[in-house]
Amino acid sequence: MSTFRKRATAGAAAVLSLSLVLAACSSGDDTSATTQGKVQLEFWSWTDGIQQQVAVWNKAHPDTQVKYVNAAGDTVYQKLRAAITSGNAPCLAKMDGMNLATFAADGLLTDITKIAAPYKSRYTAAAWNAVSPGGATYGIPMGSSPLFTAYRADLFQKYGLKAPTTWDDVIAAGKAAQRKDKNVKIYNMAGEDPSTLVDLSWQSGAQWYKVAGDHWEIGFTSPEALRAGDVVQRLVDDNLASNASYADPGVFKTWDLGKTIMMTTSTWQLPIYDTNFPKSKGEWQLADAPLFDPAKPQTSSNFDTVGFLKGCKYPDRAAQFATWMSSSKESLTALTDPASKSGLFPAVKDVSPYVDKIIPKEMFNGKSDSAQIITTAASRVGEQWQYGPDYASMYSEMQKQWGKVMKKQMTVKAMLTHLQEWVLADLKHKGVKAVAAGS
Template sequence: MKVRRIRAGALVVAGAVVLVAGCSSGSGGSSAAGQKVTLDFWGWTPGYEEAVARFNKTHPDIQVNFQKTASGTKGGYTKMLTAAKAGNAPCLAMVGYETMPSFAAAGALQDVSEYAGAHKKKFAQWTWNQVTIAGQTFGAPLDTAPMGLFYRKDLFKKHGIDKPPATWQEYRAAAEKVHRADPDVYLGTFGNDPYTYAGLAWQAGAKWFGTRNDAWQVSLDSSANTKVAGYWQRLLDDKLLKSHPSFDPSLYKDMAAGKVLSDVNAVWNAPILASSAKGTAGKWAVAPMPVWDADKPAHGNDGGSATAVMKGCKYPEQATEFAMWMSTDKDSLNTLIKAAGIYPAATAGQSHPALDKPDPFYGGQKIYDVFKRESAHIDTSWQWGPTMTQASTDLSDGLGLAGKGGSPLPDVLSGVQSKTVGELKRQGLNVTTR
């Protein structure tokens, strides 16, 4: 399938005008009434396979074959795009919101607007915008990912931290206090996950992408971004953070051993931490992530994904039916909340009983209460660009080096800015900086 270049198209992503390379729309097909169809579905998150099994039991005419892949940034997206280019992509794929514009640019998504439109009101508007480009809808939003502070209650108390830091100023003060008392102990960690870092930038209003006059704007090295980078760089310079590769076993070993006392991370980190540090059950709690201005609190978002319909799907109507079911069905959401720690994008899902249950690992705390409150203070105008595969790889490399004492973070952002502008131009897209 050839991808035709569009010099200037009004493609709406997250409520903004976006320019991407497009693909001529294919209508796909739909099964005759009563005909059994099988849909392939690629993804990696825990709970997906169980949710699919529930769907298959209640939908005998639509059977979904789930295939677990590597996570998107670990090769899953490359596999999906390669399959799309070869014309043998699955009907359905798990695609993060940050990657939807890149898949659209590659012509890898199928327009299912005629089947999806009736479901729009079931979702928060900004999440619907994540799966809609140029008025075309390419799947169903599944979840959002408000961030919080996961912390050891017992060790905070031991080190005289009476309450979790509410601001980044208090966070630094607590980091100094902990490390001064014991040089082998750190308040927090610094990793190389680009989307965790994006959540920190998002919180501070440090936009990365925008559009104006039919051109992409790239601003990873803006003053707002430099503010965030400078804050974390000073913590690194002063040896107040322990550096780990994100989600590495070494991180959880240190957390379980009481060497790292907290982690600023997304809601979906809750079950990961619980399964990775089982011996510390009951000792953890969740607080809101620290903010820059206590009088005007703003929080970050680290993730969120869609069940996307891939280009060439022969049964787009049935694929859309499954995607919407997965995001809205009570049993599906119950499974995904428990196994994957999602915070639903469907508005009804945000009142799901599973969100109100005390969590034993977190000392019986109803941790979703924290994320519910934070969600009202997340800037929903954040926009992703069409080259996030490249940008996230470059940023991950830079974050890893910075954590080891290499190039400082402001320089890392300048480098990613330059490479991102270059990649946009290489793809034939209009681009400016701001």
């Protein structure tokens, strides 16, 4: 898990609040001017394989040279903040979606809305949302991780189960499996990781954060959010989920040994399972992610982005590089090759050229079309989800409450109610206009 950092001063958020709501507003100078002559850009990342692609770019683009800096480490976002404050920040940095939104709200990024507009059509709408919190664009999508299902087909057959189509099916399958073996679990929810609730809320159509005119609407207690919370609550109440910690090196055993028989997963994790599931290799099968409404099939995804930091002198050249890296066939063919060890899955609209080779063939039993399932997942990521201006700090607060939910010391509904109140108070304190959804 990443460690989420406290935001900068409330004053910075107040200044930026409107630019996070109105796409036409800019957080800085006009960045649409065309750069002339030779330039050098600095790019911080920690993705394997990127350095080699930077070298490919540099060879073909002598006028736009990119200096790659390996910024791996738990304190990378702290270092980026310090670099921006001191005026020594790189032009570009890898960022996850929630931290990009928070950096934008704190006035630490460059608004590239005009520059980025010609590249928007290359990426999925959900991916573009991740770099455009509130409408203004602060980065270029880098990679996605759409969710689908992996399950122990051998054990599903043993317990007389079918691959779940809906989340109600998951609950029913968990109960049916326990009637055969009281110790088996259908799913895993770690005590330190509330991502299950995020994913389910996204899949159910919830909008925890939504831009509405000149303000944010906060919807942690909407019917869609509570519907997602109810699934988590039933998994907890009926003891259907294991609680293996993702910080424990032995976490893989719960699936490899058949103690937990299903998971939602994504592309970057597949080679990890191939290495860490020696006993169950060949017994797994992929299926579409469970749905809330089969008439409106929808899944969720995390997104990696390339953020444009405050002070970037050549954002037009930076956009050319970032877009080439994350959308050109040349770059993506290399980065999606397992040999690159990048784990990157594209955020572009057509992922079909990059799917087959990322699937570890010995891992799955071949009884489902794994490539089609992954391609379908990429096309089903809900487009309504937005990262709000305090998403990272909200997530940290949610982590504190999540452990109580897993221990049955707090209900999911109570946690969502708390988060609703917490976010409204936090945004008010920071000078960002926000109201409860439906009010």
